[in-house]
Amino acid sequence: MRRFFENIPKDLWRDYGWQIKNRLKTREDIQKYIKLLPEEVEGIERTKGIYPLAITPHYFSLIEPEDPNDPIRLQCIPRREEVDENVQRPGEPDPFREEGDLPGLTHRYRDRVLLSVTTFCAVYCRHCMRKRIFAQGERSRSTEELRKMVEYIKEHEEIRDVLISGGEPLSLSYEKLEYLLSQLRKIKHVEIIRFGTRLLVLAPQRFFDNKLLDILEKYSPIWINTHFNHPKEITEEAEEAVERLLRRGIPINNQTVLLKGVNDNPQTMLELFRGLLRIKVKPQYLFHCDPVKGAIHFRTSVDRGLEIMEYLRGRISGMGIPTYAVDLPGGKGKVPLMPNYIINREGDKFTFRSPFGGVVEYEITDV
Numbered sequence: 001m002r003r004f005f006e007n008i009p010k011d012l013w014r015d016y017g018w019q020i021k022n023r024l025k026t027r028e029d030i031q032k033y034i035k036l037l038p039e040e041v042e043g044i045e046r047t048k049g050i051y052p053l054a055i056t057p058h059y060f061s062l063i064e065p066e067d068p069n070d071p072i073r074l075q076c077i078p079r080r081e082e083v084d085e086n087v088q089r090p091g092e093p094d095p096f097r098e099e100g101d102l103p104g105l106t107h108r109y110r111d112r113v114l115l116s117v118t119t120f121c122a123v124y125c126r127h128c129m130r131k132r133i134f135a136q137g138e139r140s141r142s143t144e145e146l147r148k149m150v151e152y153i154k155e156h157e158e159i160r161d162v163l164i165s166g167g168e169p170l171s172l173s174y175e176k177l178e179y180l181l182s183q184l185r186k187i188k189h190v191e192i193i194r195f196g197t198r199l200l201v202l203a204p205q206r207f208f209d210n211k212l213l214d215i216l217e218k219y220s221p222i223w224i225n226t227h228f229n230h231p232k233e234i235t236e237e238a239e240e241a242v243e244r245l246l247r248r249g250i251p252i253n254n255q256t257v258l259l260k261g262v263n264d265n266p267q268t269m270l271e272l273f274r275g276l277l278r279i280k281v282k283p284q285y286l287f288h289c290d291p292v293k294g295a296i297h298f299r300t301s302v303d304r305g306l307e308i309m310e311y312l313r314g315r316i317s318g319m320g321i322p323t324y325a326v327d328l329p330g331g332k333g334k335v336p337l338m339p340n341y342i343i344n345r346e347g348d349k350f351t352f353r354s355p356f357g358g359v360v361e362y363e364i365t366d367v
Contacts, residue, residue, distance in 0.1 A: 001235060003061045004033045013057075014237075016205040020122060023054040030055075030077065034065040043078030051294055052124050052134050053078060056203045059123050062232050071230040071262040075125055081297035082126060091293030093132035097331035104141055105149050108331050111160045115149050117141045117180070118167035123202040127259055131294045133167065140172055143179060150183040157189045163225070165196035170206060174215065181219040194223040200241050200252070201226065201233045207241035217248040224252045226281070230263050234275040242279050253284035256322065258305050259298045260289075266311035273312065273320045283322040288337075290327055302326070302337060310339040313355040 002013060012018045024030050027044045036044070044053060055076045062072040081087045098106045098114070106114040116130070120138040128134075141149075153159050162184055172180070184190050199206045206212065216222050224245060228234060242252055254276055256263065263269060273283045286309070289299045309324050325334045344351040348365045 001061055003063070003065075005057050005061055008057070014205050014208055016203055016209060019056045019058055019203045019205055022057050023122070024057070024060055025052075025054045030060075033060070034063065036077070037068055037079075039079045039081075040077050042080040043082055046080065046083045047078045050083060050135065051078065051126075051131050054121070054124050056122050058205065058235075058237065059202050062235070069261060072232055074262050075127065075229065075259070076123055078126055079297075082294055084297075088293050088296050091291050091296045092329075093293050095291050095329045096129075096327060098130075102148055102152055103145060105152060107152075107156070107159075109333070110158050112163060113153060113156075113159050113161075114163045114165060115169075115180075116165055116167065117146065117169050117176075118171055120171050121166065121168045121202075122171070122199060122206075125198070127257060127289060127292075127295045127298045129290045129292050129295070130167070131292060140167075140176060143176060146176065146180050147183075150180070150187075153184070153190065154187055160189060161192040161194065162190055163194045163196055168197060168199060169195050170197045170199055170212070174211060177212075178215055181215065181222075185219050192221065192223065193219065194225055196225045196227075198227040200224070200238050201228055204235070204237040204241035207244050213244060213248050216245075216250055220249055222250050224250055225284070226252055226254055227256070228254050228272060228276060228281070229256055229259060231268065231271045231275050234272075234279060239279045242281055246280060252281045254281050254322075255285040255287060256283065257287045257289055257298075258300055258308070258324075260300045262298070264300045264304050264308070266308045269308050270312060270315055273316055273322070277317070277320045283320055286322045286324045288324070288326045291329060306337060306339050309337075310355070313339075 002008065005013065027036065027041065030036060047053065059072065059076060064070045104116040118140040119133045119136045120140065124134060153162065181193065184193055245252060256272065258264060263272065276283050286305065288302060288305055289295065305324050312321050324337045326337060327334050341353045342350060343353050343359060349361065349363045352360045352362060354360055
């Protein structure tokens with residue numbers, strides 16, 4: 001799919017550098033291709049200097065121009081609600097208290113640490129949980145800042161798992177990426193390195209670069225956590241990028257965010273998770289939208305999330321059903337939510353509600 005960009009040569013379209021260089025970043029850029037709604041015009045103007053705007057041609061090409069509620073459009077073009085204080089009042093810039101230990105480093109769980117290594121993103125998603133960092137401009141951490149992060153991890157032998165995020169961590173230069181991974185791999189107690197990246201959705205052309213794949217494969221085991229929110233995002237380019245990563249031994253988990261108007265529909269979620277399994281991406285989490293200032297208008301009720309989870313059961317393999325989770329404010333961690341199928345219990349005798357309808361009595365005892 002290359003809607004709006006049919007005249008771009010294939011070799012340029014497949015080039016990550018071209019995608020980044022040609023991001024749509026202004027109202028005028030977007031209006032070359034689609035007619036903006038009044039609330040979008042206002043949103044673009046009022047978010048200037050607060051929350052940036054940038055959309056890769058790849059992601060923009062997925063928009064259906066005649067649909068004002070297109071799910072891709074909602075995720076990448078600002079609307080007035082984004083800065084409407086009456087809407088956003090319940091939100092906080094950093095509800096999970098990520099700032100603290102070192103600049104760009106969060107050590108919330110004993111055995112793992114989060115490194116935020118850039119403030120740059122290929123596309124600035126309107127629902128982003130780290131919108132607060134984008135006012136800093138587009139930059140990556142210096143080598144000295146990365147060195148301090150590595151030293152912190154060396155000093156904390158309880159850390160087993162390092163999640164490298166951002167912004168977009170895989171926008172780092174080859175040199176910084178190689179430096180960070182090589183230093184982490186020298187630390188004996190670090191067992192797992194993960195990247196939190198949305199490039200598989202926003203600019204999958206990044207993974208057509210064999211030099212990048214060589215670096216990731218060299219420092220295996222590497223895991224990718226990505227972020228497909230809608231079936232329309234499962235493009236041919238995304239599927240090819242996934243295949244290239246898997247052939248290098250890099251598994252991919254997906255963490256969908258429940259977003260009002262985008263995917264808060266049981267059938268949409270079923271189609272998404274079926275599509276992810278088809279391209280060999282594991283649905284890991286369905287996150288309730290975080291109480292982040294600037295993204296409150298995307299939040300749904302927990303009941304809506306539970307309804308979706310109940311709908312999935314019995315309609316897709318268990319490996320396609322993610323964990324529905326809420327990230328607790330104040331950095332108190334993630335908690336899973338699920339429909340309750342136990343109606344009654346008397347000793348070892350249970351009464352269950354079946355996902356196919358009806359109830360089942362079942363006695364379960366220790367051997």
